[in-house]
Amino acid sequence: MTELTLKINGEDVTADVETRLSLADFIRDHRRLTGTHLGCEHGVCGACTVLMNGEPVRSCITFAVVADGTEITTIEGFEDDDPMTLLRQAFHENHALQCGYCTPGMLVAARDIVTRLPDADEDRVRLELAGNLCRCTGYVGIVNAILSVIEKRRL
Amino acid sequence: MKSAKFDHQRAASLDDALKALGNADGEARIMGGGQSLGPMMNLRLAQPDLLIDISRVGGLDGIEVSGDVIRVGARVTHARVEDGEVPGVTGAYMQTVASGISYRSVRNRGTIGGSVAHADPSADWPSALLALGGDVVIAGQDGERRMPLDDFQVGPFATGLGFEEILTGFELPALSDSAKCGYYKVNRKPGEFADAIGAVVIGVSPRVVCGATEAAPFRVSVAEEKLAAGATEISVADARDMIAVHEPGFDDYDLQIHAVALSRAVGRAFA
Numbered sequence A: 001m002t003e004l005t006l007k008i009n010g011e012d013v014t015a016d017v018e019t020r021l022s023l024a025d026f027i028r029d030h031r032r033l034t035g036t037h038l039g040c041e042h043g044v045c046g047a048c049t050v051l052m053n054g055e056p057v058r059s060c061i062t063f064a065v066v067a068d069g070t071e072i073t074t075i076e077g078f079e080d081d082d083p084m085t086l087l088r089q090a091f092h093e094n095h096a097l098q099c100g101y102c103t104p105g106m107l108v109a110a111r112d113i114v115t116r117l118p119d120a121d122e123d124r125v126r127l128e129l130a131g132n133l134c135r136c137t138g139y140v141g142i143v144n145a146i147l148s149v150i151e152k153r154r155l
Numbered sequence B: 001m002k003s004a005k006f007d008h009q010r011a012a013s014l015d016d017a018l019k020a021l022g023n024a025d026g027e028a029r030i031m032g033g034g035q036s037l038g039p040m041m042n043l044r045l046a047q048p049d050l051l052i053d054i055s056r057v058g059g060l061d062g063i064e065v066s067g068d069v070i071r072v073g074a075r076v077t078h079a080r081v082e083d084g085e086v087p088g089v090t091g092a093y094m095q096t097v098a099s100g101i102s103y104r105s106v107r108n109r110g111t112i113g114g115s116v117a118h119a120d121p122s123a124d125w126p127s128a129l130l131a132l133g134g135d136v137v138i139a140g141q142d143g144e145r146r147m148p149l150d151d152f153q154v155g156p157f158a159t160g161l162g163f164e165e166i167l168t169g170f171e172l173p174a175l176s177d178s179a180k181c182g183y184y185k186v187n188r189k190p191g192e193f194a195d196a197i198g199a200v201v202i203g204v205s206p207r208v209v210c211g212a213t214e215a216a217p218f219r220v221s222v223a224e225e226k227l228a229a230g231a232t233e234i235s236v237a238d239a240r241d242m243i244a245v246h247e248p249g250f251d252d253y254d255l256q257i258h259a260v261a262l263s264r265a266v267g268r269a270f271a
């Protein structure tokens, strides 16, 4: 067991964890923040994407011990976040989700796209979404939602 | 899918990490970004007894130019290269390569040193850096040594790195403005590992690499001679003959995609 101190969604957290525990399992099973989803558990699908020190990472292939001393933001932690507020509304308006399994990871990745790439066009948005799989929507709604937020943030 | 049990040690310094490697019982592994180790351990393809985490070790994440050499630390992430932190023509070439590696959330953690140490034949940096040339810098129990990239990778997942050594960085050529570079990766979806790679760097002399085979990436000598003699393109048909010399075991499909990658990489260098 290893002691772990980090911030999750602004709250200081200390825990004693097994070294092999993934950050995803720590978030879901130990902190009961089940908004972070697990799909493939080997880095491919993007369902588990969270922010670590403000940057998106895969929580399924990051051990919890590696997150010691960092600040983690999960989908539950964007209450007062402007880009995320816009994205949630846009996902709703553009039918950018169906079953919703991919949505937490999709939103975290989308927030990274609209903040890091304010000039992204449709091709670029699609390229950036290569790391987040959605089996329901066909991506059109998701791409339109993200493009509409990029547009709004330009004003 | 859970990893087998292991001990985790966060190294505070390079010396600390080297000591831990030297003293370890059983299998010890350095962990850089953990973006290859993580999946491999989840799938139990790797079951190290001890993980030595170097993600906080200072001094391994620098990028600096001195004269005609660019030093890139092992812990520099793909994302930092993608964002243009490596300067000049060398940096622009590396930026293209980095932006095609996996996805941003993997690039934020995955490191250039980890990729080259891992030596997956389908990964990008082993081929891309071989085309650039230069040295791998290695720290061992009795100090530092350098090894040319030309000799570093000896096979799939096999390198010249000893069990008690750590890859600390690279010394890469700072290419002049007149240098030409092209990189082409055949894969079915952006961000996936390559099915074939062509990498071309024409600096002081041309270096042409064929990668993503079942073995280590290799230099295609006939292609290099042709470019040195002034050629500005290589047809797919010619590329097939050139690659067949090195890979007599390739089937028609493998030969074709590697020839296409090589031909298009040359095309991009002269575009």
Ligand SMILES: Cc1cc2nc3c(=O)[nH]c(=O)nc-3n(C[C@H](O)[C@H](O)[C@H](O)COP(=O)(O)OP(=O)(O)OC[C@H]3O[C@@H](n4cnc5c(N)ncnc54)[C@H](O)[C@@H]3O)c2cc1C
Pocket: A042, A043, A044, A061, B029, B030, B031, B032, B033, B034, B035, B036, B037, B038, B039, B074, B100, B101, B102, B103, B106, B109, B110, B111, B112, B113, B114, B115, B117, B118, B122, B123, B124, B125, B161, B165, B166, B167, B168, B191, B192, B193, B194
């Ligand atoms: C979904 C997914 C898609 C990917 N797609 C691609 C792709 O298209 N192209 C590509 O090139 N890569 C791809 N990768 C791999 C990724 O680029 C990894 O970041 C990289 O291969 C390993 O870097 P790392 O720092 O994460 O190494 P780790 O996972 O930490 O380590 C990998 C190996 O190298 C050793 N090692 C690490 N650092 C050092 C060091 N400094 N000295 C000595 N040994 C060391 C470790 O002991 C281990 O054996 C992908 C990964 C994922 C999860």
Ligand code: FES
Pocket: A037, A038, A039, A040, A041, A042, A043, A044, A045, A046, A047, A048, A049, A058, A059, A060, A061
């Ligand atoms: S669950 Fe982490 S990427 Fe699929």
Ligand code: FES
Pocket: A096, A097, A098, A099, A100, A101, A102, A103, A133, A134, A135, A136, A137
């Ligand atoms: S909405 Fe079902 S997987 Fe995306």
